[in-house]
Amino acid sequence: MTATPLPGAAGSDDEPWLDDDAGRLVRPYTVSEGRTRPSAQLDLLTMVLATGERPDGYLGPEHTQVLRLCERPVSVAEIAAVIRQPAAVTKVVLSDLLDCGAVTTRGPIHLQEGPDPTDREVLEAVLDGLRSRL
Template sequence: MNARGDRWFDREAGPVVRPYAMTRGRTRPRGETFDLIAVVEATGERPGDRLRYSPEHVRILRRCAEPVSVVDLASEIGLPLGVIRVLLGDLRDQGLVALAAIEPVGDRPNKGVLREVLNGLRAL
């Protein structure tokens, strides 16, 4: 409280933790960053020392039990995308999450079809 007796937090909002505190001041993961549409999933490895993982790490790891895109993960967990990327990097470094291999849904259109579409667009 300050001299006037005002409070700096809202009881309904709960405790506030700044994003840089969750990432220990880091703004990027070590190694490659994660694209928005990259799909991650848990590898099934057991986390070793539970004391070094934050509650956010645990929430991310639980959600990654099934493949999920990075952007969906950020939305569902409710953390900024940059924080999710750094925490995913931590989990990846420990071998707990990995990029999921995505199989193509269908056949790609052949070059002839794409060329016709491109020519049609140019004609507009």
């Protein structure tokens, strides 16, 4: 059994470890300290951006990794993919960072005006336009 750091770790002690046979050595529920519900309302399309504020005290390696990812706007779905955690765990980690002011979020922008994006006529018009291009 050989344990190796995840790609991109470059010798960092804050990165999760993998076992070549078993996979991730730290289980997801450990990352979120057993919590399953985030304190903030987030969906997979929510954009996250670091504020530059550093959290008081130690949060964990995933929190540090997420802060590095959020130097530019990034979606919750992208963050979950990069840190290799389920979306529910990622949302808990992001909630921790939101609660201490280290990140800010913006939910998906829904059009306030204009046609309903789920209107059948609008969807058929889009489909017709796509078919004419093919």
